[in-house]
Amino acid sequence: MPEDETLTVGNLGESGLLARILPRLRGAEPLLGPGDDAALISAPGGAFVFTVDTLVENQDFRLHWPSGFESSGYDVGWKSAAQNLSDVNAMGAYATAAVISLTLPHHTPVKWVEDLAEGFSAAVRELGAVHCAIAGGDLGRGTELSITAALTGAVVTGKVILRSGAKPGDIIAVSGVLGQAAAGLALLDSAVPVKDWSECMERLVYAQRRPQPPLLAGPAAAAAGATAMMDLSDGLLKDGRRLAIASAVRLEFERDALIKDAEKLESMAARLGKDPFEWVLGGGEDHGLLATFPPEAEIPSGFRPVGVVLRREAGDTHEAVTLDGEPPEVTSGYDHFEG
Amino acid sequence: MPEDETLTVGNLGESGLLARILPRLRGAEPLLGPGDDAALISAPGGAFVFTVDTLVENQDFRLHWPSGFESSGYDVGWKSAAQNLSDVNAMGAYATAAVISLTLPHHTPVKWVEDLAEGFSAAVRELGAVHCAIAGGDLGRGTELSITAALTGAVVTGKVILRSGAKPGDIIAVSGVLGQAAAGLALLDSAVPVKDWSECMERLVYAQRRPQPPLLAGPAAAAAGATAMMDLSDGLLKDGRRLAIASAVRLEFERDALIKDAEKLESMAARLGKDPFEWVLGGGEDHGLLATFPPEAEIPSGFRPVGVVLRREAGDTHEAVTLDGEPPEVTSGYDHFEG
Numbered sequence: 001m002p003e004d005e006t007l008t009v010g011n012l013g014e015s016g017l018l019a020r021i022l023p024r025l026r027g028a029e030p031l032l033g034p035g036d037d038a039a040l041i042s043a044p045g046g047a048f049v050f051t052v053d054t055l056v057e058n059q060d061f062r063l064h065w066p067s068g069f070e071s072s073g074y075d076v077g078w079k080s081a082a083q084n085l086s087d088v089n090a091m092g093a094y095a096t097a098a099v100i101s102l103t104l105p106h107h108t109p110v111k112w113v114e115d116l117a118e119g120f121s122a123a124v125r126e127l128g129a130v131h132c133a134i135a136g137g138d139l140g141r142g143t144e145l146s147i148t149a150a151l152t153g154a155v156v157t158g159k160v161i162l163r164s165g166a167k168p169g170d171i172i173a174v175s176g177v178l179g180q181a182a183a184g185l186a187l188l189d190s191a192v193p194v195k196d197w198s199e200c201m202e203r204l205v206y207a208q209r210r211p212q213p214p215l216l217a218g219p220a221a222a223a224a225g226a227t228a229m230m231d232l233s234d235g236l237l238k239d240g241r242r243l244a245i246a247s248a249v250r251l252e253f254e255r256d257a258l259i260k261d262a263e264k265l266e267s268m269a270a271r272l273g274k275d276p277f278e279w280v281l282g283g284g285e286d287h288g289l290l291a292t293f294p295p296e297a298e299i300p301s302g303f304r305p306v307g308v309v310l311r312r313e314a315g316d317t318h319e320a321v322t323l324d325g326e327p328p329e330v331t332s333g334y335d336h337f338e339g
Numbered sequence: 340m341p342e343d344e345t346l347t348v349g350n351l352g353e354s355g356l357l358a359r360i361l362p363r364l365r366g367a368e369p370l371l372g373p374g375d376d377a378a379l380i381s382a383p384g385g386a387f388v389f390t391v392d393t394l395v396e397n398q399d400f401r402l403h404w405p406s407g408f409e410s411s412g413y414d415v416g417w418k419s420a421a422q423n424l425s426d427v428n429a430m431g432a433y434a435t436a437a438v439i440s441l442t443l444p445h446h447t448p449v450k451w452v453e454d455l456a457e458g459f460s461a462a463v464r465e466l467g468a469v470h471c472a473i474a475g476g477d478l479g480r481g482t483e484l485s486i487t488a489a490l491t492g493a494v495v496t497g498k499v500i501l502r503s504g505a506k507p508g509d510i511i512a513v514s515g516v517l518g519q520a521a522a523g524l525a526l527l528d529s530a531v532p533v534k535d536w537s538e539c540m541e542r543l544v545y546a547q548r549r550p551q552p553p554l555l556a557g558p559a560a561a562a563a564g565a566t567a568m569m570d571l572s573d574g575l576l577k578d579g580r581r582l583a584i585a586s587a588v589r590l591e592f593e594r595d596a597l598i599k600d601a602e603k604l605e606s607m608a609a610r611l612g613k614d615p616f617e618w619v620l621g622g623g624e625d626h627g628l629l630a631t632f633p634p635e636a637e638i639p640s641g642f643r644p645v646g647v648v649l650r651r652e653a654g655d656t657h658e659a660v661t662l663d664g665e666p667p668e669v670t671s672g673y674d675h676f677e678g
Binding site: 005008009011024027028032035039041043044048050051053058060096098099100103107108110111113114118121124125129130131132134135136138142143144146148150 | 344345346347348349350351353356357359360361363364365366367368369371372373374378380381382383384385386387389390391392393395397398399435436437438439440441442443444445446447448449450452453456457459460463464468469470471472473474475476477478479480481482483485487489491493
């Protein structure tokens with residue numbers, strides 16, 4: 001690795017770069033700072049959650065896919081809303097407001113931008129974020145299309161659910177689909193042309209284009225006493241590992257509990273020569289929830305158990321995440337600065 | 340203008356594009372939606388203000404200037420914080436939290452990004468935003484450097500100050516400097532090399548690099564009964580025109596009240612062959628405040644009177660903004676999609 005003077009962001013991974021930036025962000029103390037799905041802010045009227053996320057063309061979305069599919073502004077607007085709403089959901093909160101900042105190249109069709117606004121609004125309404133105002137934003141020119149949304153949220157139960165609260169003996173549960181968005185992404189990226197897509201294939205691509213974060217599940221998990229929770233944006237294993245490390249525990253997933261998720265992807269995986277379990281374990285962007293509940297808790301509807309939380313001692317040779325007791329073979333997951 | 344199908348954002352101005360987008364943003368009703376410096380959101384604990392702003396390389400800032408000056412990450416971080424803090428200030432509110440989203444090209448030096456974080460934090464501290472947490476954010480890759488900050492703010496006096504409340508007979512007052520950032524910009528853009536800059540020139544460039552929004556002035560104006568207020572980001576005349584139109588009044592500025600601002604810029608203007616009044620009237624990015632007060636109000640310290648609010652009837656042939664009773668000759672101001 002080069003010396004500090006010549007070090008570029010391409011030389012560091014996302015986490016390495018964050019480790020350089022975060023200590024330099026020094027303002028008033030938030031109740032909860034960086035490192036969870038959203039921050040928690042102290043304000044005169046009570047604490048609120050706060051999150052921001054940017055989608056950049058050709059990094060976080062494509063307009064033109066190898067399969068010939070064309071992403072609409074509606075799709076991109078929907079995705080921007082969905083992933084930010086999911087971050088609020090993962091804290092056990094509900095969204096109160098969104099602001100949007102758009103950077104638009106000169107040649108962007110006005111119709112595409114109108115569609116983006118429609119898609120963002122539709123996600124807010126159709127995903128059930130009924131208290132979320134879309135309060136305006138900022139508009140600017142650039143050479144690269146990007147959309148940033150920032151959302152605030154209110155805490156239902158009086159406390160937010162962090163990644164760090166999982167305890168040995170807790171039940172691991174997930175809400176929402178697993179691997180469907182990844183399967184859809186693989187198809188979009190494939191040589192299978194759009195005109196040959198079956199209804200099942202369309203459905204998987206739809207899961208990628210229009211993620212469906214289960215917005216009732218976050219507050220319901222908080223009310224049911226969830227000990228830890230996070231958004232599934234980068235894949236079950238990668239996100240699970242983050243939760244396990246934040247909580248200093250091991251997450252033991254049961255393959256049997258995930259078989260149904262994989263079965264739904266089997267024909268598609270066969271067609272593309274893939275292992276459906278890779279999508280279930282490693283695929284991101286479904287924006288479901290990963291949560292842990294005390295053994296005595298009643299797991300709320302919409303969640304299904306997928307494993308248990310185990311003790312992890314210092315120097316434990318086990319991985320932070322295991323599958324049927326073994327280190328999982330799939331370790332991939334998304335990193336913005338990899339490669 | 341082309342038909343809708345082929346219309347691009349380059350064919351529409353900023354306001355034309357906003358007119359297409361805003362009606363399509365439909366969520367829960369904010370207490371105050373787009374069109375002011377920040378939105379006002381209803382939340383369980385009380386209303387809060389919410390704003391977002393993006394700076395894009397070569398649009399909103401340059402790294403390399405014709406004069407040879409190199410902008411640091413610190414400068415860009417400072418500017419991002421300052422302009423967002425100014426939007427909160429202009430509502431009569433104080434900032435409670437910021438989140439930041441960075442889009443970084445692969446080749447961006449890590450040191451530059453560290454400086455950006457330091458500059459953002461320094462602005463929050465040194466401008467006196469003592470309640471503003473910097474709560475984290477998002478990090479992603481792109482081909483173009485950009486920084487988006489979203490800020491929330493709390494309302495001190497129980498009500499926000501809008502652009503639309505100015506009444507005939509009110510005193511117009513400004514807080515902060517006028518034209519200095521524009522003079523600095525002209526110098527950065529000039530052929531006068533950095534090594535030849537005088538101390539006075541350095542000071543003007545500093546005003547451009549590190550805007551100093553007067554953060555005590557916004558809440559003070561609210562407490563003093565300001566009827567309307569806005570951030571001076573695009574120039575006194577252009578911003579004044581927005582306030583005048585929102586309030587359905589005429590703003591009559593007095594040239595004599597602005598002479599001191601112009602005098603400070605005279606030697607610099609002579610050097611560059613410019614009229615200093617162009618900077619005072621048309622120059623943006625100083626991030627002072629433009630406010631109106633009832634004639635009986637005690638104008639708070641930090642503000643100075645610069646004109647009066649006059650009646651404007653429907654069909655009035657006067658401009659929304661006048662200077663000593665005449666339409667001002669300077670009409671320029673910044674539009675993101677112009678040119």
